[in-house]
Amino acid sequence: MAQATFEEISASDFFYRNRDIAGFTNPTRAIFAAIRELVENSLDAAESIKVPPDIYVRLSFEGEASEETQIYKLRVEDNGCGVPPRYIPSAFGQVLYSSKYKLKQQRGTFGLGGKMAILYGQITTHEPATIISSTSPLSKIYMYKLMIDIQRNRPIILDRKVLLNKEGWRGTIVEFSLEGDYLRAMPKILEYFKQTAMVNPYANITFVDPKGRLYKFVRATTVMPDPPKETLPHPYGVDVELLQRLIQITPYNNMLEFLKNHFHRVGEITARKFLEFSEISPSKNPKKLTHEEVVRLAQMLKKFKEFLPPDASCLSPLGEELLKTGVLKELKPEFVAVHQRKPATYAGHPFIVEVAIAYGGEIPQRGGFVIYRFANRIPLLYDEASDVSVKVINAMNWRRYKVTPDMPIAIVVHICSTKVPYKTVGKEFIADRPEVRREIANGLREVARQLQRFLSRREHVDRERKRLGVFSKYLPRIAEFSTRLAGKEKPPDIEKLLRSVKRFGAEGV
Amino acid sequence: MEPKEFKSITEKRKEVLATLENFGLRIYEQMEKGIFPFIEMPSRSTENIYYDPKFRQFILGDKKVRRSTRNIRHLKPFAQLVWAALFSYELTSQRKTSTLRDVYYSAQAYEMTFKDQQESNNIITDLETILGFSREDFNIFPEERSAVFGDLTIRYTVPGYEGKTLNLTSHPDGVMIGPALTSAEFVETTADKVIAIEKGGLFTRFIEENVHKKFNAILVLTAGQAPRATRHFIRRLNRELGLPVYIFTDGDPWGMHIAMVIISGSANAAHLRDLTTPDAKWSGVWATDIVKYKLPTDPLDEIDMKRLYELQKDPRYKEDPLWQREIRTFMKIKRKAEQEAFSRYGLTYIVDEYLPAKLEETK
CATH class of the missing domain: 1.10.8.50 (Helicase, Ruva Protein; domain 3)
Incomplete structure (x- = not known):
């Protein structure tokens, strides 16, 4: 009879063995996930001290790893709150060590992503990660070189330096090597930056890719949404x-x-x-x-039916103004309508739905709506078809609003919640819960009505313009022909007629 | 009516030019006064077309249509109309001629466009209605060609030929009834009648057989349904020279109607005068001739029969009992015959026997 063996595994070991569930499925997804996790940490770090984020991301080519994958060095810098030196080793070298075990809306929830990225880098390249951080312009700068002891889930400090902070810098820099396939990941990575810039219009984001191409997303405002308050569980x-x-x-x-x-x-x-x-x-x-x-x-x-519904003070929606700014900045549409729903709850978790609909301008016309999905200001880029927003959009009777799929239309759905109802750990799409579905549908109806008003007004203006065009095309011809026919020298004054057409036209608008 | 057609061609041209000028002036003055230019003209819709027994032709009733440039749908047609007037003015004053097809293309040089030939044709018809002149009067001619042969001397008025005379027997194929002949003045003739013939084959046969000499006649080829220029020409032969007109067509409802249009005009030209020859006679081939001369025939088909029923109710066919009698006979025998059918009795039979008999019968 075979002897069954039991062994205890550490959290690091667990994720090492099951890295799929955190989004590090393959070299393409891994490089995307690593960038995304670190950028989100950086955004959180800056927002937590109410500073408009300045984030710099550089991915540089280090060498070939296999036929299809390469080694890259990833560097992410931010101007956020920084990490106190004594926490740096654990914060970056110990899985499930986090500042995020309280209930408020944040991008990350488990404190897992950043460390998974570093862990993945270490697994694939056996190189240490470098962490540089300062918590205040007045403090010193601390630099650590770390590796993770995977079996024991402990950081191993390889080097530690204290630097003078002459320039009064505050923030965090993370740099490590990892294996990946940038060429395949590129479209999603660029899309991720564009969409992140859309829902974080107060952030400057710079990305330098391995070929040295610079992508710059400049902030359109310094106004930031109110930070969420911590709250007790409902x-x-x-x-x-x-x-x-x-x-x-x-x-x-x-x-x-x-x-x-x-x-x-x-x-x-x-x-x-x-x-x-x-x-x-x-x-x-x-x-x-x-x-x-x-x-x-x-x-x-x-x-028990008599508990009061949770209030939404723990939520930090983007707000209609900022959402509008972001959409205008990244999509450059001709028209945008935004709407924020009142807070609602599902299973004791408060959530707010924000939607936007944008029309025309630089939005492509491609036989279907362009859909942007966000949860807690994170773009959701995978598994679109399974997402509740897409189901609601597809089920809507758009013809009621004189909207057809061949119009250049983009739809933005943002759900913020202390617990976003993700269907999977990979945080890619949102489950179809009736409460959420209802809020999205009502929000979309509101912006669709606004779009309908815009379209019919524009149609009217168009018609007027065409009307004026016909008059200003033919009246001068009639004047010219009749002048020649009557044998007159100078044509009759038709300005008065044209003016009266305009006045008449303007009344109609 | 009467004085107008005896005016000389030159006088008529002056009148046409003055009318066009006035039309332009009217619109010019409306615009000067800050009024959206408008025009009124008789409606040409079917409910405004009546048969007038006095004129023995269709005329337009009192219903008017108003075209105003205040109405956006009227703007383009209005501009097209003023352009057409200007174009006609230039044609007439420079003594150039043009065709409907030519009008359609000429518009493009003035950056006026017509959707299709039909649209430009309609505008020309509007202009006829407003001015009370037919398009031939302002030098726009159809492309259909018909011909004339006989002892008639004419004098040209077209540039380059002004004053030159021609006898219409000078060419054995006949002379085309085109713009130059239409605007020519009649000088002299020895003929005492006009014979209009539907088909080219018979027209040539008549010339070969010296019908013009034997019967002292001017021969006119209508080439199917007579073009308006030809109808106007026949009218002039009748009115100006006082010649009786006899019409020979195929023995079927369509041939019968070719004769009728020469006599009483068409609904399409209800807005125009001077195109009809009310005293002209349909001399054959009648349905009763088919029976009498035992001509080889074809059966009348459904479309022929349908046409007969239409014609039976047409007011033009109620003028003279002859028409109703022939329609009834066609319906009874359900046969039709072409003019060529007489060839069964030999090539000259039609000239030697049939023609003199019919001329006598319809005198």
């Missing part, structure tokens, strides 16, 4: 695991205080009603709950 969104953790850390020794202090929008009255509903004594010590009681508590929290 009772409807709580599971057993989270309850266990809260019970472990709570300083309160009765259920009433436990509920009031650890949950979003639960006050004295609601807490008491709930405890009565679930037949739990208000004075019960949460730490004394048995495992079965915790499971029951989690179930009752979901069953």
